[in-house]
Amino acid sequence: MPIDVEAVRSHYPVLDRELDGNRLVYLDSAASSLTPEPVLAAMDRYYRWSRSNVHRGVYPLAEEATDLYEGARGDLARFLDADPRGVVFTKNATEACNLVAYGYVRAHLGPDDVVLSTVMEHHANLVPFTQAAHAVGAEIRHIPLTEDGQLDLEVAQQLLADGRVTFAAVVHVSNVLGTINDVARLTEMIRDANDAAVVHVDGAQAAPHLPVSVRDLGVDSYAITGHKLLAPTGIGALVARPELLDRMQPFLTGGDMIRDVTLEGATWNDVPHRFEAGTPMIAEAAGLSAAIAELQTLGMDAIRAHERAFTAELLDALATVPGVRIHGPKDVEIRGSAVSFVLDGIPPHDVGAMLGSRGVCVRVGHHCTKPLMRCLEVAATTRASAYIYNDVDDLEPLVEGIEAAAAFFAR
Amino acid sequence: MSMDDLYQEIILDHYRKPHNRAPSLDGEAVHVHHSNPLCGDEMDLRIRVADGHLDAVVFDGEGCSISQASASAMTDATTGRELKDALDLAEDFRLMMHGEGPSRPDDLGDGIAFTGVAQFPVRVKCALLGWMALKDAIETHERGANAHTVTHEE
Numbered sequence: 001m002p003i004d005v006e007a008v009r010s011h012y013p014v015l016d017r018e019l020d021g022n023r024l025v026y027l028d029s030a031a032s033s034l035t036p037e038p039v040l041a042a043m044d045r046y047y048r049w050s051r052s053n054v055h056r057g058v059y060p061l062a063e064e065a066t067d068l069y070e071g072a073r074g075d076l077a078r079f080l081d082a083d084p085r086g087v088v089f090t091k092n093a094t095e096a097c098n099l100v101a102y103g104y105v106r107a108h109l110g111p112d113d114v115v116l117s118t119v120m121e122h123h124a125n126l127v128p129f130t131q132a133a134h135a136v137g138a139e140i141r142h143i144p145l146t147e148d149g150q151l152d153l154e155v156a157q158q159l160l161a162d163g164r165v166t167f168a169a170v171v172h173v174s175n176v177l178g179t180i181n182d183v184a185r186l187t188e189m190i191r192d193a194n195d196a197a198v199v200h201v202d203g204a205q206a207a208p209h210l211p212v213s214v215r216d217l218g219v220d221s222y223a224i225t226g227h228k229l230l231a232p233t234g235i236g237a238l239v240a241r242p243e244l245l246d247r248m249q250p251f252l253t254g255g256d257m258i259r260d261v262t263l264e265g266a267t268w269n270d271v272p273h274r275f276e277a278g279t280p281m282i283a284e285a286a287g288l289s290a291a292i293a294e295l296q297t298l299g300m301d302a303i304r305a306h307e308r309a310f311t312a313e314l315l316d317a318l319a320t321v322p323g324v325r326i327h328g329p330k331d332v333e334i335r336g337s338a339v340s341f342v343l344d345g346i347p348p349h350d351v352g353a354m355l356g357s358r359g360v361c362v363r364v365g366h367h368c369t370k371p372l373m374r375c376l377e378v379a380a381t382t383r384a385s386a387y388i389y390n391d392v393d394d395l396e397p398l399v400e401g402i403e404a405a406a407a408f409f410a411r
Numbered sequence: 412m413s414m415d416d417l418y419q420e421i422i423l424d425h426y427r428k429p430h431n432r433a434p435s436l437d438g439e440a441v442h443v444h445h446s447n448p449l450c451g452d453e454m455d456l457r458i459r460v461a462d463g464h465l466d467a468v469v470f471d472g473e474g475c476s477i478s479q480a481s482a483s484a485m486t487d488a489t490t491g492r493e494l495k496d497a498l499d500l501a502e503d504f505r506l507m508m509h510g511e512g513p514s515r516p517d518d519l520g521d522g523i524a525f526t527g528v529a530q531f532p533v534r535v536k537c538a539l540l541g542w543m544a545l546k547d548a549i550e551t552h553e554r555g556a557n558a559h560t561v562t563h564e565e
């Protein structure tokens with residue numbers, strides 16, 4: 001069923017806000033999505049009704065809290081078609097990537113190994129692995145871009161040829177270019193070159209917008225962050241094969257992640273709990289479950305179709321504005337809804353300020369992708385990114401704002 | 412947020428027609444490079460010193476209108492000043508960006524047009540970039556060096 005945007009919007013009180021008399025147009029969901037009422041209600045209910053700590057409690061409230069938390073693990077596993085024993089809750093995608101870098105790369109790679117990465121990574125999926133590679137003396141190689149902002153798989157093939165790539169960290173959907181990478185195919189190529197290679201994917205921009213089956217992608221681990229998919233801030237996850245988690249070293253130690261403790265040492269709890277030290281984010285887990293329910297009610301196929309249609313209109317609308325240059329694929333079949341552009345001769349910061357003064361929320365800057373900015377030979381871009389509550393009525397304020405910036409800052 | 416509070420006409424004039432913008436300087440004493448990675452502002456600032464005075468101040472770079480216009484106004488306000496006096500003026504501008512009334516409004520020249528930027532915390536860094544580069548250039552000179560690079564982190 002197509003998405004009824006008016007009905008969706010009614011769940012987001014902030015969309016009723018006016019800024020200086022302008023309707024709020026939120027086009028920054030790639031940075032963080034808005035939060036719908038049912039998610040707020042789920043968190044509120046936990047605090048008002050089931051407030052207690054998880055695990056080990058033998059009274060009803062503690063059981064309810066545990067059910068909310070462990071229920072979220074199951075909901076997320078089903079949402080991403082993965083094994084719940086492989087779902088580790090973290091505070092965000094960044095922490096999930098660090099977990100793999102510390103727990104796996106630093107523990108298992110050495111000077112003979114090569115880490116494969118790409119030039120379009122968010123710093124979250126790059127820095128933990130460059131640091132880990134340096135620490136163990138491993139080499140790091142980067143897949144470059146094609147003209148239209150896709151990963152150059154021909155070059156990737158050459159980078160894999162010597163069979164030394166034993167770990168890869170790749171983004172599923174670029175937060176700047178919008179490119180949807182063919183992760184399944186790349187994973188196959190990596191395993192063909194070395195069947196012991198571990199493939200980690202940053203799904204922060206994919207899970208909110210596309211139907212994702214971690215099983216079908218064939219990857220070993222997949223990082224997500226809740227606040228980009230309608231859930232609250234403070235919860236993310238590493239969704240991994242349990243066998244990978246079994247081979248990983250604990251990252252943070254303390255309560256909940258242990259089996260037995262003596263004064264001298266400790267033995268570790270089973271996965272995934274081994275990687276969840278201390279009291280977890282319980283209200284946020286309840287919020288995540290509600291967010292997933294909201295997305296599943298709409299249907300991920302319908303969400304993808306809605307965004308594809310919107311993005312096609314957005315690309316067409318931007319093409320009518322003189323001086324706008326889009327970075328990333330123009331073909332909506334291979335791109336998501338984050339659209340980066342530069343306006344000839346006008347600094348992105350000023351474009352963003354003009355849009356902001358008209359109630360249009362976009363992001364400007366390097367988007368935590370400095371290496372990519374260097375490849376594109378720009379210091380910064382302006383990025384409009386859509387979600388389920390955006391519709392074609394958001395295009396006119398965006399285009400008019402860009403045109404106003406062009407006129408205002410013309411030299 | 413109103414565009415006019417932030418972008419005074421004087422600011423736009425400096426942005427459109429920057430003063431003392433040049434990629435090199437004859438007799439250059441110090442060259443500093445400052446960047447603001449968060450917004451992608453980049454600035455090269457060069458000074459020439461004669462008799463303990465700023466004989467010439469030129470900048471070059473890329474960035475938002477606020478950073479470029481502020482650097483332009485800074486060069487006008489500081490060229491010809493004694494080094495110590497220029498440092499003092501830079502401090503006055505910095506305090507103004509943090510909401511304090513400037514004690515030398517006349518000496519700031521067109522720099523005074525940036526008062527409103529203090530209300531836009533994310534843009535304060537942009538307005539300060541040229542001034543901080545000048546301060547660094549003078550201090551670098553006083554150390555007896557002739558080049559320095561600084562990255563302003565969040």
Ligand SMILES: Cc1ncc(COP(=O)(O)O)c(C=O)c1O
Pocket residue numbers: 030031092093094095122124125171173174175202204205225227236368
């Ligand atoms: C592609 C990508 N990866 C990782 C992240 C990091 O997400 P978080 O800041 O929630 O850890 C982001 C979000 O900014 C992103 O866009």
